[in-house]
Amino acid sequence: MTRIQSLLELIDQTGARCRLFDLGRRVAKLSSTTFARVEQGRIPYPQPYLHHAWVGLLLWHPDSPQRNAVWFLKLPLDEQGFLVQAVRDDLLHRLMQNIGGLVEDGNDALKDNPFSFKPDDEKMALFHAHAGLVLRQSASRYYEYAQHYFAGQLAPENWVNLGYQGIADLVVRLEQGRNEALLTDAIGWLPAEPLGALCRALEHVEPGHRLLQALEPRLDSALACDRDSDGGLLAALVRAVSNSPSQSLRKALLQRVLASPRALEAEVIVALATRCCESLKDPELLQPFLERLAAGEAGQAGFSRVLADLMFMPSLRGPIMAALRNPERSETLSRAIGEMFGQGMGEG
Structure with a gap:
């Protein structure tokens, strides 16, 4: 068996498909080609934040959805912005030791891992909204309420019932239906609190x-x-x-x-x-x-x-x-x- 030398190779060995996101300054798609070059030490990480690469990985198995997993990795970068190879090797070693958990339940693979992190609630909502699109899943149960609210079908003060996940689902689906138009029309009358929440979601699209x-x-x-x-x-x-x-x-x-x-x-x-x-x-x-x-x-x-x-x-x-x-x-x-x-x- 060929020696596994990168995180993407290890994921490929499990049979999982993978979609990567940068979660540093905003939630944004990260190409596997770019991340592979970062892993190889060929280029610095393109969007460093606080001297780290903040990466979200969505792993899914089309035939075994119960094995789907999400990883959030915070990887130190050197003074030139390159991935610290010793850290990458340590991460691979830890994952290889837990290869059973990686194959059966990818989430357990990062248990007690010093390189894992938990995004804040707003970034988590945006990540889940993007993941839903990748996996062709329905939006959350908050999505329809958000549509009704921003369409002006509910009283402005009903913003207190808005779930941030619904706003996240709405903004990542800007191009679907009339979503962008209804948000455009709503901005003028929105109270400050829901406008602020909407703005903090729009930064990710x-x-x-x-x-x-x-x-x-x-x-x-x-x-x-x-x-x-x-x-x-x-x-x-x-x-x-x-x-x-x-x-x-x-x-x-x-x-x-x-x-x-x-x-x-x-x-x-x-x-x-x-x-x-x-x-x-x-x-x-x-x-x-x-x-x-x-x-x-x-x-x-x-x-x-x-x-x-x-x-x-x-x-x-x-x-x-x-x-x-x-x-x-x-x-x-x-x-x-x-x-x-x-x-x-x-x-x-």
């Missing part, structure tokens, strides 16, 4: 242009509010627009956020830093983001922590280094850079 246009006045309204009356809605709205393919409108909305004093708030900065990484590759967004981060209420500790996490991303390291050397940066940003890297770079 790709809301289209009309949906983004519907969110625009709510975002402008949130920018005009103070934090005390906001209840976290502005940060949720930033998350909602962060993954839209409507690049020009997305950029315009994020520019308005960064131009606002509210961009100094820790919760808003965190939403920008953790969800808007693709947008931050644009120097016209990255530079004002760094200025807000340096002047923000999180202080030097927050600046250093957020920047270190962003620079760990292969696609952002170069743009950030260029922005930090911008001769037109403010004294506040220069001082924060000097505190983090040493005065030499802060003065360069």
Whole structure:
């Protein structure tokens, strides 16, 4: 028997089919080809978060659904973002020792495993919604209620009966039926609480242009509010627009956020830093983001922590280094850079 050298090879040996998801910054599909190259040490992990790869694996057996399993793995990365091979080998060794449980009940295979983790409730709901689509299963029992609520067929105050799983099922099925249209029509009248929940689900999909246009006045309204009356809605709205393919409108909305004093708030900065990484590759967004981060209420500790996490991303390291050397940066940003890297770079 050929020696098993990768996690995907081991899964293949069990006869299971596998679909991978990244669960770091948002729930997103992860191709098996990309993960195989990560396992081989050929490329860094593309979406690191807090110096780890957060991976969800859906394992299923078409002829034996009772053997279906879900794994959530938190794998350390080295200083260049590559998977630590010793960790991968240790994980394989642990799984091989428990090969009986792996074949009979994949969930038991990770029992007491130091590399497993449990996603928060919102990410778990999105993962289950995606898994249902992969397995061609019906949506949860909360889905129909969510459709009725966002279609305006129930009183607005009935949001308290909404299950987050129903919202998750709805957003991953945006293209089915009238789902996207009913959400677009609902955004204007939604109370703040269900709007926030919807926004936190939309960050995991790709809301289209009309949906983004519907969110625009709510975002402008949130920018005009103070934090005390906001209840976290502005940060949720930033998350909602962060993954839209409507690049020009997305950029315009994020520019308005960064131009606002509210961009100094820790919760808003965190939403920008953790969800808007693709947008931050644009120097016209990255530079004002760094200025807000340096002047923000999180202080030097927050600046250093957020920047270190962003620079760990292969696609952002170069743009950030260029922005930090911008001769037109403010004294506040220069001082924060000097505190983090040493005065030499802060003065360069």
